[in-house]
Each structure stands twice: as C-alpha cells, then as structure tokens.
Amino acid sequence: MKKIIYSLMFLAMTFGSALNAQENLSFQTPPKEILQLADADMPPSISVDGKAENAFLSYRSRYKTLNELAETELRLAGLRINPVTNINSRENFSEKITFYDLKNSKEQTITGLPAKGRFSNQSWNSNQTKYAVTNTTEKGVELWVIDVKSKSATKVYEDKLNANLGRPYTWLSDNKTVIVNVIPASKKALINTAEAVPTGPTVSNADGKEAQNRTYQDLLKDKNDEFNFEQLAISELVKVDVETGAKTKWKDAAMYANVVGSPDGQYVLVNEIQKPFSYLVTYRSFPSVDVVYDVNGKVVKEINKKDLQEVVPKGFSSTTTGKRSVYWRADKANTLYWVEALDGGDANKPAEYRDAVYQLAAPFTGEKQELVKVKDRYRGIIWGNDEVALVRDSWYNTRNESYYIFNPSNNKQEAKRFFSRNTQDAYNDPGTFVTEKNDYGYNVLAINKGKLMLDGEGISPDGILPFVDEFDIKTLKTTRLWRAQKSDKLETIVDIIDPKKGIVLERIQSKTEYPNLYVRNIFQKGGKPKQITFTKNPFEAMNQVSKELINYKRADGVELSGTLYLPPNYDKTKKEKLPMLMWAYPREFKDAATAGQVTTSENQFTSPSYGGPVFWALRGYAVLDNAAFPIIGEGKEEPNDTFVPQLVANAKAAIDAVDALGFIDRERVAVGGHSYGAFMTANLLSHSNLFAAGIARSGAYNRTLTPFGFQSEQRNYWEAPEVYNTMSPFMNAEKMKTPLLLIHGDADNNTGTFPMQSERYFNALKGLGATTRLVLLPKESHGYASRENIMHMLWEQDQWLEKYVKNKGKETSKEVKKK
Numbered sequence: 001m002k003k004i005i006y007s008l009m010f011l012a013m014t015f016g017s018a019l020n021a022q023e024n025l026s027f028q029t030p031p032k033e034i035l036q037l038a039d040a041d042m043p044p045s046i047s048v049d050g051k052a053e054n055a056f057l058s059y060r061s062r063y064k065t066l067n068e069l070a071e072t073e074l075r076l077a078g079l080r081i082n083p084v085t086n087i088n089s090r091e092n093f094s095e096k097i098t099f100y101d102l103k104n105s106k107e108q109t110i111t112g113l114p115a116k117g118r119f120s121n122q123s124w125n126s127n128q129t130k131y132a133v134t135n136t137t138e139k140g141v142e143l144w145v146i147d148v149k150s151k152s153a154t155k156v157y158e159d160k161l162n163a164n165l166g167r168p169y170t171w172l173s174d175n176k177t178v179i180v181n182v183i184p185a186s187k188k189a190l191i192n193t194a195e196a197v198p199t200g201p202t203v204s205n206a207d208g209k210e211a212q213n214r215t216y217q218d219l220l221k222d223k224n225d226e227f228n229f230e231q232l233a234i235s236e237l238v239k240v241d242v243e244t245g246a247k248t249k250w251k252d253a254a255m256y257a258n259v260v261g262s263p264d265g266q267y268v269l270v271n272e273i274q275k276p277f278s279y280l281v282t283y284r285s286f287p288s289v290d291v292v293y294d295v296n297g298k299v300v301k302e303i304n305k306k307d308l309q310e311v312v313p314k315g316f317s318s319t320t321t322g323k324r325s326v327y328w329r330a331d332k333a334n335t336l337y338w339v340e341a342l343d344g345g346d347a348n349k350p351a352e353y354r355d356a357v358y359q360l361a362a363p364f365t366g367e368k369q370e371l372v373k374v375k376d377r378y379r380g381i382i383w384g385n386d387e388v389a390l391v392r393d394s395w396y397n398t399r400n401e402s403y404y405i406f407n408p409s410n411n412k413q414e415a416k417r418f419f420s421r422n423t424q425d426a427y428n429d430p431g432t433f434v435t436e437k438n439d440y441g442y443n444v445l446a447i448n449k450g451k452l453m454l455d456g457e458g459i460s461p462d463g464i465l466p467f468v469d470e471f472d473i474k475t476l477k478t479t480r481l482w483r484a485q486k487s488d489k490l491e492t493i494v495d496i497i498d499p500k501k502g503i504v505l506e507r508i509q510s511k512t513e514y515p516n517l518y519v520r521n522i523f524q525k526g527g528k529p530k531q532i533t534f535t536k537n538p539f540e541a542m543n544q545v546s547k548e549l550i551n552y553k554r555a556d557g558v559e560l561s562g563t564l565y566l567p568p569n570y571d572k573t574k575k576e577k578l579p580m581l582m583w584a585y586p587r588e589f590k591d592a593a594t595a596g597q598v599t600t601s602e603n604q605f606t607s608p609s610y611g612g613p614v615f616w617a618l619r620g621y622a623v624l625d626n627a628a629f630p631i632i633g634e635g636k637e638e639p640n641d642t643f644v645p646q647l648v649a650n651a652k653a654a655i656d657a658v659d660a661l662g663f664i665d666r667e668r669v670a671v672g673g674h675s676y677g678a679f680m681t682a683n684l685l686s687h688s689n690l691f692a693a694g695i696a697r698s699g700a701y702n703r704t705l706t707p708f709g710f711q712s713e714q715r716n717y718w719e720a721p722e723v724y725n726t727m728s729p730f731m732n733a734e735k736m737k738t739p740l741l742l743i744h745g746d747a748d749n750n751t752g753t754f755p756m757q758s759e760r761y762f763n764a765l766k767g768l769g770a771t772t773r774l775v776l777l778p779k780e781s782h783g784y785a786s787r788e789n790i791m792h793m794l795w796e797q798d799q800w801l802e803k804y805v806k807n808k809g810k811e812t813s814k815e816v817k818k819k
Contacts, residue, residue, distance in 0.1 A: 030794035033541075033618040037608045038794060040538040043514065046100065049128040050437060052497050052505045052519055052532070054148050055102055056131055058094035058119065063787035069747075069779035074190075075218035076229040078282025079164065080749060080781075083190055083232060085136050086183060087163040090781060093118035097133060099151045102517075102532045110146055113153035121167045125175045126441025130242065132169060132178065134161065143169055143180060145242045156242045157182070162235040165257050165283075172295075173265035173440055176243045181235035184253035188231055191224045198222075202279075213280055213310065215706045215752045226277050230255065233273060233283070237297075250297045257288065263440035264333035267300065267362060268293050269326065278310055285309035290326045292336070292364055301364035303336060315714055316396035317347035317354075317377045329408075330442035331383040334362040337371065339378045347377070347397075357381065357391060359408075372406040372415045382433055383408075384445035388473060390433060391415070396714075399423050399590045405473065418476045424594040430478065431456025431469060434496045446499040450474065453481075455493045455504070462486060464601045466493045468504070468522055482522035489513075490603040509605040512543045542606050544568035545617045549602035550624075552657035554649050559596025562627035562654060565606075565617040566663065575662035578620065579692075579806045580669045582654060583613040584627040585677040586647065588639040588712040595630035610790045611674055611783075616801065622664050627654045629680060640713050640720075643727050647680060648688045655690060668692050670805045672797075675699060675753060675782065676711055678742075682729035682761070685738040693739040693804035695797055698753055698782055701761040702730035706752040733764040739771040741800040743793055745780030753782060773800070 029035055044057040073089040074081045082089040097119055099108045118136040125132070131146040140159035146152070160183050161168040168181040202222045220226055237251035237259065255273035262268070274287040290304040304323040312318055319341055326338040337359040343351035355378040358368040374393035379401065382390045386409045394401035401423045406415035419430050431454035435443040446453055452471040458464055467483040482502070484491045489510050494517065497503040502523035509515035514537045518529035537543075546566040554560055567578070589595035608614045617623045629650045633639035639646075651671065659666045670693045673681045678699025685694045703710060703724040707717035717724045725731045744758040755776065762774040775796050777789040784790050 027788045027792045028795040029791045030615075030798050031619065034615040034794050034798065035791070036541055037539055037615055037618070038610060038791065043535045043538060044098075045094075046517070046533065047122060047124070047131075048102065048495070048505065048517070049124065049148075050495070050497065051128075052495070052503075052517075053102055054128070055100040056122070056146070057098045057100050057107065058122065059096040059098075060092065060094040063790055064785040066779060066786040066788045069786050074228060074232070075749070076225055076232065076283075077220050077277070077286070078216060078218050078284065079229075080218060081164050081232055083228075085138070085140050086161070086232070087120075087134075087136055087141050090785070091118075091120055091136070093120050093136065094122075095119070097122075097146075099146075099148075100533070105532055105534060108151055111150070111152040113144060113146065121163065121169070123167070123171065125171045126173055126437070127175045129175060132171065132242075134163065134168065135159075136163075140183070141168060143178070143240075145178075154242070154245075156240055156245065157238075157247075162232075164232045165255075168235075170259045170261060172261040172268075173263055175441070176241060177265075178240050178242060179250060179259050179261075179268065180238045180240055181256060181259075182238045184234060184236045186253055187234060188227075190228050190231055193222075193224045193228070196224050213312075214709060215754075216280075216282055217749050217751065217754065219282065220277055220279050229277065229283070233257075237270075239297075251293070257283075260328065261295075262328050262334040262362075263330065263438075263442050266295055267334050268295065269303070269328065269336065271326075276308060278308055280310050290323075300362075303360070303364070304338070313344070313346035313348060314716070315347035316712075317394075319345040319377060321345045323358075325378070328442075329359065329383055330440070331385055331389075331438060331444045332361070333440070336360050336364070337381070342373065347395075354378070355393070370411050371408055372404060372411065374402075374404060374415075375417070376400065376402065382435065382445055383442075384447055388445060388447060390445065394423060399594075405476070416476060422591070422594055424589055424597075426457075426459040426594070426597050426599050427461065429456055429459065430454055431467065433471070434499050436496075436499060446496070447473075448500055453496065453499050454478065455496055457492070458483065459597070459599050461598070463603075464490060466491050466506075468493070468496070468502075488603055490601045490605075510603055511547050511606055512537060513605060514538070515605055537605075539606065539608060541618065542608065542614070545606070545614075546570060546572075547602055547606060549598070549600065550657060550661075551598065552653055554653045556592075556649065558592050558630060558632065559598075560628040560630075560650065560653055560657075561598045561600070562624045562657075563600060563602060564658060564661075564663075565614055565623040565625065567617050567620050567622075570663075572663070577665040578622040578663055579801070579808075580622040580624060580655075580658060580664045581613045581616050581801060581805070582624040582627050582651070582669065582671045583677070584629045584650075584654075584671070584673055584680060585675075586629040586631050586643075586650075586680050589630050589632045590639075591634055592630075592632055595628075595632050600626055610794065613672060615794065616798075619798065619801075620806065621801070622658060624654055624658060638713075638715070638723075640723050640727060643723070644683060644687050647683055648690070651684050651688065651690050668805050668808050670694060670801055672696070673699075675750065679727075679729070682736075682740065683727065683732075685740055686729050686732045686735045689737075691738055692808045693741070693800060695741045695743070695800060696758075697743040697793075698745060698748055698750070698758075699742075700753045700757045701728065702757060703728040705754070705757065710752055730761050730764055733761070733770070734768050736765055736768070736770040736772075739800070739804040740765065740773075741796065742772060742774045743796065744774070744776055745782060745784060745789075746776045747779055748782045750782035771804075 042062040044059045048055045080089045121134040137159045141161040141163045142159040143157040162181045169178045233255040239248045239250040258271040260269045288306045292300045323338040329335040353373040356373045357371045376393035376395040379392045402420040404415040407413045434446045434453040436446040438444045454469040458466040465484045468481045469478040492507045495505040506518045517533040520529035551561045631639040672695035674697040678696035681694045681696040742758045765772040
C-alpha cells in the first residue's frame with residue numbers, strides 16, 4: 001500500500017508542471033433553458049416582528065460581480081477581510097430595504113434610507129420599535145436606524161465602524177442605545193506583506209502535547225500577519241443614543257469580539273481577544289477575557305480568562321477546560337451563567353457527569369452557584385422562571401441527545417431527564433419549546449398553568465406535517481394540540497405569535513407555489529390560514545417539469561429515497577429512455593432505521609439554484625436530486641469502515657429504481673456533487689462502472705492532507721490509515737476510467753478543501769491517462785458567488801453532460817465534418 005501511495009504522490013508532483021493542453025477560455029454562459037432560471041430575479045427575504053404586524057423586505061442580486069470578488073482581501077486567522085471597508089470581504093449585501101405592513105400586505109419606501117446601498121447586519125431592538133442596519137460605502141461601514149412607526153431612517157454613525165469580527169453594534173435593553181465598534185484613530189497602517197522584507201524565519205514549536213486540529217485555512221503565517229490582524233481587530237466602543245444622536249466614548253481601543261448588555265441594561269459583558277496568537281487555529285481559539293462593566297464603562301468584575309486553545313482532547317464530544325458559553329440569564333435582571341467540564345473536557349475519559357452549569361448574580365462578588373449537572377456534553381439552555389428551566393445535552397458517538405427540566409432556585413432538587421433520543425431520528429423529533437419575550441425583551445419559556453408548548457417540523461412516514469404539542473411540566477408528557485392535514489401543500493411553522501390564543505405564523509408552499517407567509521389560529525376548528533405575503537413564482541419555466549418523491553431499497557434492505565424530475569411534457573406512458581443526472585451528498589448514521597427515514601417533501605417549492613442539478617430537467621435529462629446516500633456504522637463499527645461498498649450500493653439502488661420505472665437509459669447516467677458530494681463522486685467513478693461521467697466541485701480527494709479528521713470521521717490518519725487510504729480517490733487514481741469534470745474555486749476557504757486537492761488529483765488522473773478536465777474559478781471561495789463564474793460553471797457542466805452522457809458514443813457533427 002505504501003509503495004502505491006508514494007508512487008502516486010510522485011506522479012502528482014512530476015506532472016504538476018506538465019499542464020499542457022490548457023485553454024485560454026473567456027467566460028461562457030449556459031444554454032437559454034438554464035440561463036432563464038439561473039438569471040431569474042431573487043425574491044426578497046423578510047424579517048418579521050414577534051406579533052406578525054411589521055416586517056422589512058431585503059432585496060439583493062442573485063450574484064456578486066467578479067469585480068466585487070476582486071476587491072482587496074486579507075485572509076487572517078480564519079477571517080476574510082476587506083481592509084478598505086473593514087467588513088467581511090465575502091459579505092452578502094442587500095441592495096434595497098423596504099417596510100412591509102403585514103396587517104394590510106402593503107409595501108412602503110423607508111424615508112431617508114439610501115435608495116440603493118450595500119446593507120447587512122440587520123436587527124430589531126428588544127421591543128421591536130426600531131430596526132438597525134449597516135450600509136457599506138466605498139470608505140467603510142455606517143450605521144442606520146429605522147423607526148418602525150414613522151417608517152423613516154436616520155444615520156446614527158458615519159462610515160467608521162469595524163465589522164471585521166462580525167456585527168459592529170449591540171442594542172441595549174433601553175431600546176434606544178447602541179454600543180458601536182468604531183475604528184480607533186490610533187490604528188496603524190497595515191503592512192504590505194507582498195513587499196515586506198522578512199526579518200527572520202517563521203518558527204513554530206511543539207511542546208510534546210497533542211494538538212490534533214482540523215486542517216483550517218486562512219491562518220496567520222508570520223509576525224506581519226499578526227500585526228495586520230491586530231490592527232484590523234481593534235475597535236473603540238462608543239455609546240450612541242439613536243434618538244438624540246449623542247455619542248459617548250465608552251471603552252478604549254482593544255480587540256472586542258463580543259458585547260452583550262444584561263437584560264436590565266445595567267451591565268455589559270464584553271469579550272476581548274488577547275495575545276499570544278496562533279498559526280494553528282482561528283481567532284476563535286485565541287486567548288480572551290470576559291469582563292463585566294457597568295453601563296458607564298467602569299470595570300465591575302473579570303469573569304473569565306481563557307488561554308490559547310490549540311490543544312483540545314480528541315473527539316467531537318470533547319471540549320475545553322474552564323468556563324465556556326458565558327452569557328446572561330434571560331429570566332433575570334443581571335445574572336451570568338456558564339458551563340464547565342467535569343471530565344477535563346476529555347470525551348475519552350469515563351465520567352458520571354460531563355458538564356455543570358453555574359451562575360453568579362450581580363454584583364458578582366460572591367461564590368459561583370451550581371445549578372445543574374448533565375450526563376453528556378452541554379448543548380444549550382432555555383430559561384423560564386425561578387422554578388423552571390430546560391437544559392439539553394448530547395453525545396456524538398451515540399448521536400444521542402436529551403433534555404432535563406430543573407429548578408434554578410433549588411440545586412438539591414434532582415433534574416429530570418426526558419426526550420432522550422437519537423438526534424438523527426427525525427420521525428421522533430419532539431419539536432422545539434416555544435418561547436415568548438419577557439419584560440426585558442429576552443426570550444423565555446412560554447409557561448401557561450404548568451404547561452409548556454412545542455412546535456415541530458413533523459417529519460413522518462406520512463410526509464412532513466407540522467404539529468403543536470402541550471407539555472406537562474409535572475408528568476413530562478405531551479398532548480397533541482394541532483397537526484397539519486395532509487395535502488398537496490407543505491406547511492412550516494415559522495413562529496408562535498400568541499401561545500395562549502394559538503396564533504401561529506406559517507410558511508406555505510407547493511411544487512409550483514412560491515413560499516409565502518400565512519397567519520393561522522390552530523385552536524379554531526376548520527379555520528383557514530390568512531395569507532399575508534404574496535411573492536410570485538420567479539421560476540415558471542419549471543411548472544411543466546414533473547416532480548416525484550420516489551422510495552426504494554438498498555440491497556441490504558436500507559430504505560432510500562430521492563426526488564425525481566422529468567423534462568417538461570415528458571410522456572410517462574411512452575417511457576422514452578432519457579439520460580439521467582444524479583446529485584447527492586453522503587451522510588453518516590449509527591443505525592439503519594434512522595438512515596432510511598424520508599426527510600424531504602415532494603410538495604416543497606422547486607427553487608433551482610446554481611448549486612443543484614434541477615436545471616438539466618429542461619435540457620432533456622431525468623434528474624434524481626437529493627438521492628439518499630447513508631453511510632451506516634452500527635455499534636462499535638464506524639460508518640467509514642465500509643464507506644466505499646456502501647457508496648456503490650446506494651448508487652446502484654438509485655439507478656435500479658429509476659430504471660425500473662422505465663424512464664432512463666442506464667448506460668447514460670452521470671453523478672455529481674459539491675464538497676463531500678464531490679468526494680463521493682470521485683469515489684463512485686473509481687470503484688464502480690455505473691456511470692458515464694461525473695462532476696465533482698470543490699472536493700477533497702487525498703485524505704492524508706486532512707490527517708486529523710474530516711467530515712464526521714474522528715479518528716486520525718495514524719489510527720485508521722486503511723480507512724483514509726481506501727477512501728481517498730487520489731490513492732486510487734489508477735482505477736479511474738470514467739470522464740470526470742473537476743471544478744474548484746481558487747480561493748476556497750473551507751476546512752480541508754484546498755484548491756490544491758483538485759489540482760493534485762487532476763495531475764494524477766492526467767498522468768495516468770484518465771479523461772478529465774479541471775476548471776479553476778477565479779476569486780471564488782467554497783461556495784461560488786460571482787455571476788461570471790457561476791454562468792461559466794453551468795456552461796462547463798452542460799458541455800460535459802452533453803458530450804459524455806446525452807451523446808455518449810456518438811460523434812459530434814463537428815467531428816463528422818472533420819472526417
């Protein structure tokens with residue numbers, strides 16, 4: 001095995017400079033059938049208040065331009081920053097924001113707000129009387145606040161905000177004050193690292209402790225990067241009264257990562273990044289300190305000091321030591337809570353309890369108080385009142401999660417564990433506990449006469465039918481209050497507007513009806529939902545495409561499913577043999593029962609996007625989208641131990657199922673996928689002869705380049721070398737006999753999927769005589785953004801499918817003419 005690996009690595013390096021037959025190709029656009037869908041206007045997104053009375057609509061272009069992606073960008077500590085404007089260089093901006101009155105379904109212009117801008121970071125204040133939004137100009141980020149009653153906007157801070165670490169402002173609970181992150185006058189000029197002369201080598205040290213981190217990108221590389229990161233992370237904190245415009249400097253310059261006011265507005269919790277920095281992990285693992293200040297900016301108490309986190313025990317259920325998740329209790333005026341590991345953070349050590357939750361109330365001078373302990377790893381808490389709160393834990397290895405109900409005022413009263421289940425068991429998902437805003441504007445459990453409420457997605461063998469349940473605090477049992485009726489529509493509960501009256505906000509859609517919002521009274525028998533938004537279908541060309549959810553079985557009996565699309569006006573009775581494109585993404589499971597559950601609905605609106613395969617139904621292909629590709633490892637067996645044979649079994653079952661319907665020519669089937677789906681595609685083409693061609697976008701193909709785990713694999717390379725090698729298409733490149741199109745963004749930022757993955761794999765395939773093509777999309781990250789690149793990508797995929805799938809074995813007219 002080692003000889004094969006080393007030989008392939010040598011081939012990859014040998015042919016690295018042998019990229020002859022390259023094309024000087026300008027950007028292309030796909031055929032009109034695809035173009036009309038890919039270029040359709042983007043419907044607005046909507047932000048609704050808690051009473052479903054007022055909303056804001058945000059309009060944005062479907063794509064960025066390549067010029068936007070080509071703007072100056074620095075990649076530091078896991079961030080991508082535009083150092084000119086001081087915001088994420090990949091930010092998705094809205095170009096227009098309008099007010100939408102949900103009571104009468106009328107859209108209104110907002111007075112004073114720029115008619116066209118680059119808007120982001122939108123948020124309501126706690127009583128939802130005001131709505132804040134940033135606008136990025138050519139010079140920087142400015143802050144605007146919209147008054148809901150007057151429908152007018154005011155610029156409350158000029159374009160000097162620092163949004164490099166995220167949202168650059170925080171609402172306080174008085175509903176009129178924001179604390180703003182502002183670029184300080186003391187900020188120093190950045191170092192041009194391309195021109196800087198090194199003053200010495202870059203040195204990294206290991207002190208003998210294991211530091212098994214994932215393969216991150218965009219990390220700091222040297223002292224110049226450290227300097228630039230610090231300058232871009234530094235902010236002053238300024239307190240702004242949005243009603244009067246008064247500005248008061250609140251805190252001197254530092255690297256502020258998070259600022260959160262207490263529910264009563266008397267204190268502010270501030271998280272500040274500190275040194276030393278790291279070249280192994282992103283900024284989120286850098287040292288930091290949590291400090292409580294009073295509302296005037298005076299230090300009250302240092303709550304937590306976190307060291308550099310390069311070393312964490314192995315395993316997805318492992319965590320750091322010390323305090324984590326420090327935050328305010330939602331049901332108290334000014335009480336902090338946090339979590340601490342009881343097992344040293346090491347999931348590999350036995351322990352009766354893994355985590356404990358503690359609290360400390362203002363003035364933060366006493367001893368911490370233990371509230372509750374959980375058997376597995378803490379995953380979140382929902383506060384209610386002095387007697388009732390819920391905490392959730394989970395354990396990755398078993399995929400188990402549980403809720404506990406506990407009394408925050410009496411830690412001697414034993415917490416009761418309930419709803420313990422497999423997180424992947426969608427059919428038995430109990431739903432989400434309903435919350436409502438308290439007097440502080442924070443969300444707490446909606447408690448009514450000793451009962452709570454749950455709303456659930458309602459995934460079931462009968463389809464997706466959302467529900468609302470009542471939960472008895474004493475008995476821990478649920479009673480069904482309402483469930484949607486089965487129909488040709490797909491309903492989703494967006495929010496419970498009034499738990500006592502049963503008023504809910506829903507999203508309703510169908511195969512051809514765009515998702516719109518409705519208000520329904522679930523306690524009113526026979527009552528019909530009232531439509532409150534009226535967005536039209538932008539993809540009417542898809543209306544004649546047949547859509548059907550099909551169910552089938554793998555050879556070992558595992559239940560599978562996929563959504564089958566057939567071309568417009570296809571006559572199912574004649575059963576013309578179509579070429580087929582199958583698109584999928586593998587998912588790991590710990591048992592076959594949950595792997596076989598159907599979690600999609602054929603009633604979901606068909607919304608084509610550049611990332612999916614649905615376009616090709618209009619090009620005369622059968623399309624099997626979201627084909628189930630479960631990889632199962634029960635008991636002590638890990639899913640990846642049998643990754644390849646399960647992958648092939650999934651693919652064969654899918655082809656057999658559609659072939660049995662009589663719709664396809666099984667000799668003309670293509671498979672494709674993005675990211676882990678690309679990895680799947682390369683493996684399928686290497687280990688089976690089921691396909692005529694493949695499309696693999698932005699994948700990772702050599703798992704030795706991600707040696708400390710990937711996807712859901714927790715073992716490192718040295719613990720499971722055969723798994724890593726067997727699963728790596730690069731290690732099996734000599735088996736590739738099927739045409740494979742590789743596409744990758746040349747600025748990919750995703751963990752492990754370096755552009756080098758596609759480049760080296762292409763070199764190996766080319767050197768070994770495979771039919772392959774590599775397309776590197778300039779300036780694109782892991783998800784693609786610019787219109788130029790996306791249209792060209794669609795053109796490449798269409799050309800590949802036409803040549804190697806639809807017309808497999810046929811000579812093109814051009815080739816005939818040449819003869």
